[in-house]
Amino acid sequence: QSVLTQPPSASETPGQRVTISCSGSSSNIGSYTVKWYQQLPGTAPKLLIYNSNQRPSGVPDRFSGSKSGTSASLAISGLQSEDEADYYCAAWDDSLNGYVFGTGTEVTVV
């Protein structure tokens, strides 16, 4: 069982904005920066956000991250069909002395 909790699914129409939450605790999100990964079906995950709100080169600015206390969120604006994927948050956890991923959220563009 993951210590980072995400909603199992989210959906929105093309062009709209969807937000995914990630709830943790003081030993992970409360103490460390958050990363977000996108996983398209049948492929390896791809880093979308690091340091809670920074985008690697090549990631569109439609993707944005934020963190407050022990929670974080990923927002996708101007939703496109190619954004249909699973999204995972992640952070280091002091109590577990290991890296933890969120439970994952499946985004559907309806």
Add this chain to the structure above:
Amino acid sequence: EVQLVESGGGLVQPGGSLRLSCAASGFTLNSYVMSWVRQAPGKGLEWVANIKQDGSEKYYVDSVKGRFTISRDNAKNTLYLQMNSLRAEDTAVYYCARDLGGSYCYWGQGILVTVSS
């Protein structure tokens, strides 16, 4: 171009062993922390282990402690995961990943490990 290529996966019986390898190219392995991440069929991502640049520190998820060993050969630009006493619940696609400040910017294509009789 950075590349990570896993090998060594396959079908193994419960209680058996496998050694995964991850061949790195396009960068110098000894400059980076490296990790293994796995994904059981239809399930989410699970971090398995990581190892510091010189191999001096290693960390594991509780479920594999005492059974899995992460190691590296920087001269060969290769990362390893020795998996012993394998269980059905270890069945997963295993990815190696390059770690930069806790961010996995580069991933291998993944290798399937199936533990079944």
